[in-house]
Amino acid sequence: MKPSKTWVIVVAVIVVLVGIRMSIGQGMARAYVERIDQSVEVKASDTHGASTEKWTEWHPVAPKKFEAAQKADPSQTKFAFSWANTIGLWLAAFFTLAIFSFLYRDNPGYRLAEAVIIGVSAAYWGVIGFWDTLVPKLFGALTPNLVHDQVLPSLPAPTNGQVVAMCFALALGLMLLMRLAPKGGWISLWPIAFIIGVTAGLKIVSHVESDLVAQSIATFKPLVQPIVSSESAQSGWMLWPTIWASFANILLVIGVLCCLTYFFFSVEHKGVAGRAARVGIMYLMITFGAAFGFTVMGRVALLAARIEFLFDDWLWLIDPAGKRIVEVASAIGSMLC
Amino acid sequence: MISSALILCAISSDSSGASDVGLANTSITAAGNKADLRGKIPLNELGQEISAPPAAISISAEDVAWDAGGVIKISWQPAAGTTSATKWIIERSEVLAAGQGAGQGAGQGAGQGPWTLVAEVPIAETNAVASKLPPDASFFFRVTAVSPNGSSTVTTTKSAATGHWNFFIGAKLPLFCAILLVSACVIYFILAARRGRPMKVRRIAALEAIKDAVGRATEMGRSILFVPGIQDMDNIQTVAGLTVLGNVSRTAAEYDAAIEVPTSRSLVMEAAREAVQASYLAAGRADAYNADAIRYITDEQFGFVAYVSGRMVREKPAACFYMGCFFAESLILAETGNSIGAIQIAGTAESSQLPFFVAACDYTLIGEEFMAASAYLSGEPDQIGSLKGQDVAKAIAAIIIILGVVLATGAAIAPQGAMPAALEWLKGVLGS
């Protein structure tokens, strides 16, 4: 079978199944909203008198609430069906399935999702950078009145230091943008050189402080441990807690030293150093194995969350959070009938 | 059960010895702990403390020497016995120069500013630190105990304390020395190498494989994919990744292989372009440099991954290099690369991602090996020398660890001997 044919069949099967699901019981994938009337008293100031500002917001709400309100009063206007969020829900389900389809092979659905996410997320981060960094930091320091009057009334006034720093930042930024100018693009290397230098300088301090020194000190463990901490005694790990604790410390210290030996560059892995390095590699392999095992957990939880989304929010097959009125079991029953 | 009462109660004296009588309008809840029966403190019929807690007996404040500047340590002595108080409130008041802020607020000396909060600490604490005080200004401090029943009287310092600014932060001296030591090792061997002392490093298979991988891509007529991590230029791994990119792209330029660098940060794109362009120039292939092959995709981690994996499946690069700071995307990239049969070489200092690179890539540079990659690849004697310096620093660290372990063991066997003191001394020297 040609790949394109495969996809036609897969999509057709999904469409049919979804169609069946939609016609059974309570249907699926609808979103509702609740009207919230905002009313805020505004105190009088120099520029305007006292007033009451009113506007309406629509917030998402569980289908259960809509159904209950509709039952009590069919003409209610507080809860409503939301086209925007329902379309969003279907779109989200489509994207979810499109990304999963990449596991089988590359296909137009995945390419579409990929194209969308690149465009959306690049702009998303640009917008975040503008509103969360440029506005409060750069404009907040250089044009404080504008920011204060338009966006963030309670942003504290900038200090002189901040103003100087932001002028400097702006200068660096402009040098960087010289790359776009027809001439003088070479100057964009200057801000990059500055950033690389700064990063190098700062990281020396932080790594030596919290990693090199702190981790070395943390390894100062007694190889003989006469006192047992209550914690390990409680959990009843070992028959002889003292011996156990000493044994654990010995293993730990040997491990740290052997792994360090593995990282020696100027010594060939031969003889004593070779043996120590080999023990070090063994420790590293155990470390990696443990990390791998731990990660599986996390990844499965993420997959579970996505599948829950499909089953719960989209297909309305399960309802762990009690968002809908109809009992799940009876819905399943009606589906089978 | 909640009862409200207006109680006249005597409260202990403050540091100056003067007694004070306070009125407290208190709400008492049955939830309070049973306090000790103490003569001074009025109790209700259930034996619960119903008045405000006793004040601190004395308070002192002193400048912290060799601090980060403007730090004053305040310590006080709490009244004897337990109380129902939950926290201490520490406040400060600046000593003003003559004529400045005179007549501010009742109950304060003429030359004294208003009381402002320094800190609230749990009742078990007996000291607190006021930091970031303006240089060479003097302050009075006072402390108040607070319980659900009200506050004690205040205890004020007898004299003002001044937080002097120092030239150097004393607490960081050990750190300074540690950095100096490591730097000295590295610099010594760089200089030694420049003087012509032969430097040898062991073979690192992953780095030897880079040339082969580039060569293979050239033979197959396919591209090379280089991902410099997903973090920005303020991450040293990204910088290290770019130094490797400088070396790899030079090889690629010499072999005339196409290299593609998708980045997840605009700044990294710009820096990567500088590095690659200069490498092409150095290899005498400036004409072959294509800026659009180094492009920004998106800052979003998984948007970036969606692009790179899609691109891999479609373009099928012959060699994939992952050098920089990676998170969850490591395995997505490496597995996709594996499925298209590319040679994959990874390097990262992100220890949580090493297992996945180890499992799915052909070669992996682990932590420090990755950091050493640029020096190794360059083959320049002085860079190789710096690796030797690194080793010496590592040996010193190992010796210090062994020393610490010996002392700790001694301290555990003979807690009364000189060993515990020696251990503490060593930790102190290292700055803990």
Place this chain on the structure above:
Amino acid sequence: MSKFITILEGLDRRWIFLAMAISVAGPILYIGITGKTLPETPTPTARAVYKEIEALSPGTPVLLSFDFDPASGGELTPMATSLVHQCAARGLRMVFIALWPLGPQLIDETIKRVILADYPNLKEGVDYVNLGFQSGNESVMKVMLTDFAKAFPITKNGVAVGDVVALKGIQRVDNFPLLITISAGYPGAKEWIQYVISSSGGKIKMVTGCTGVQTPGLYPYYPVQLNGLLGAIKGAAEYESLVNSSLAPKDSSAAVPAKYLEAQRRMGPQLGAHLLMIALIILGNIAFFAQRNSKVRATS
């Protein structure tokens, strides 16, 4: 048998993908329909988190940093729910911050889910406050060490922090006796330890809930620099069961609300997936040894 080995050898990885999908989706459907969850026995690191929070007296300020985004929500949202649940029940003053740009929304969602729903008497701005996101990663942490208000000058709603009752007495980050971080990567728990805990001189305790990937990397810090650790969904489930059992009314047999069972529900698919992984590893090795034996036979 040999045919089976041949199939294993040339197994298309897409079959593995399908098996994984089934072993995760199956338990989700089953648990979703029956509502049954698996029992949990808490490990010391999870118990330590519970103990640290329980040791604080009501009214104590705690700093909760939401350093994650919806992408890792599957693992971390249950932790956020339970942590806020315990803090709210304990009556602690909760100060929420985020060092990830998408964190503030997750904070709001958690507040809505736990505080607004079950602790309506807690007042915003008094008993809890959302200070929103600040860019700058570890440099924000460093600013917090000296001046908390400078790091977070306004709340998410735009109120100046000086006017917020919940922040009374907070000058620096070390005024919080306990720091609770929920962390999915960089910046996260490791940076908090590096920049805040190690420079606070033991004044602040820290507990963290983190993703499975970070857990191994954080063990070296426990229990000296890190006082409690919830590792991945398992840690979340253990802690969740601890919190639920301690907060459940003694007499009632009322069911725990579904939102407080999220982690325990996810342990079902977890079990399915783990058993599949174990089966895969065993099968992979059978194939490997069978192939090696046949090679040995062929050469001899």
Place this chain on the structure above:
Amino acid sequence: MAEGSARIMKRLVPMWIAIIAGFVMLLSAFFPITESLGETVGEIFNVVAAIAFVLGAGSLAKVNLAKISRRDQGWGYAAITLICFAITLVVGLGKIGVPQSTQFPLLGWSGEKDAEGSIFGWIYEFALVPITSTMFALLAFYVASAAFRAFRAKNLEAILLLSTAFIVLLGRTFAGVVLTGWLPDWASGLRLENLSVYIMQVFNTAGNRAIIIGIALGVTATSLRILLGVDRSWMGSGD
């Protein structure tokens, strides 16, 4: 520009900028007056990175426009990328559909950019979150396929790797409790869930600690090579 002065501006000046900036930052940590310089520079960096977005966006637009104009294979996807990019940028920067903030209702721009009802928030919820978190969830599948392929007992190292992963996998679920829960209390240390904790606390701590110490030294040496001008490969490995 003359050859010599071009070399100075393009090579020497950047090198010295990096060297001076680096050493100033290195030393600033030790003096009270300059201690907070790192924080300020951090802010500067964030602003520069935000400004640099213009370059990134330019590159994105250029590459995709070129694809469209050349009618490359898949140019339609490039068009979709550009349209999505433009829409998100406009609705986000313009805060379109954002309700007033309840704190400052008179200020037109004070609402949160992703508030309920805004288009930006809608895009976030129904496009960004589903795609990114599903992409993330793909890992569950890749972890399985990587384990199937890589965890084979080829040699001692591989055996250690796979058996540790095995123990942790079992110990972290209910299966571990069932398999070894029967062990009496005095042997509870051998229960799988405890065994995995023990692996974490001893072996994993040792391995990670050595990696961390090594990285710290590696970072120091790498930084020094850059700050001493020994490693200039970030600006091209040439002279």
